[in-house]
Every structure is written in C-alpha cells, then in structure tokens.
Amino acid sequence: MIIALSTAVPLLAAGLLMMWTANRAKAQTVPRNFWSGIRTASTLRSAAAWRAGHAAAASFSVGGIGLIAAASAAVFAGER
Template sequence: MTDLIVSLTTAASLGIAGVILAAVAYRGQRETLLRNLWVGLRTAALMESDDAWVAGHRAAARYLCIAGAGLIVSAVASVFLTEAAVAVVALAGCAWVLAWVFIASRVAARAAERG
C-alpha cells in the first residue's frame, strides 16, 4: 500500500510539473506568455524588455517541451515501479529537467540578445 501511495504522489507531482513546463513552452512558442515574475525563464537578458522576453521564449520552446516531456515520462514510469525504483526515476526526471531548462535558458538568452 505504501508503494502505491508513493508511486501515485510522485507520479502526480512529476506529471503536473511536466504539463506546466509544456504549457509554458506552448505559450512561449505562440508568443502569448507575457513577461512576469512567476512563470517562464527569467534571465537578465529576457527581463530587459517585452521583445527580449518573447524572442527568448520562442527560441527556448522546443527545449522546454523536451524538459516537460521527460517529467511526464518519469511520472508514467513511476506508477509501475517499486518505492526504491520510484526514487531513482524521480531523481532522473529532475536531472533531466534541470539539464534541459539550463539549455533552454542559454538558448533564450542568446535569442534575446540578438533581438
């Protein structure tokens, strides 16, 4: 029973985070993600202007989508695993998202600087 609770709560957390990242990517690609202090990539280059924000998020959308997809895959996998394996999958999902968000931030900053 404990394995099931751990699996489901981990899957829910990872899945929600993955969907949020995918939604940010989608809105960034469609240029509907307004500059704010809560959601999106917030580097110095992106926060300089609305144009930099839009250009950066449009350029980073693909990478943010990959990050979100990795979390969603981790969420689905965690439903079928034991408690120990869920921890490994969750950590792998977190490492995956960190790597891709870092890449997305670099791509976004370069695009924002180019204008």
C-alpha cells in the first residue's frame, strides 16, 4: 500500500497542477514569464503569441485528467 500511495500522490499532484495551469491558460490569466506556462521561443516572442499559445493549451486539461486516472489506478493496483 505504501508503494501505491508513493506513486499515486505525485501523479495526483501533477494532474491537479496540470489542470490548474490549463484552466489559467484557457482564461488567459497566466502572465508572461519564464517559470510557468508554455515557454517556447515562439510564445516568448510577443504578448500576442503568448496569449495565442495559451489559448490553444486548454486541451492540456485532458493530460491532467489522465494523470489523475493513473493515480487512482495506482491505488487500486496496489490493493492486490
């Protein structure tokens, strides 16, 4: 059970962080910075490119949902 939880907790945290970032990106409230968000050469080129790149990033929430599902699968797989 300890191994299952030590796997599930980081997966859950990463999934929640990814969903939070995707929701902020969709709402276009992620400020232009070098720490959070999609930091590619093209998105850092201008404020308009930053907004356009993050508006397209709303689909990242699907990855967050996948990580949360993997966390729950890790807990159930550890029950055996």
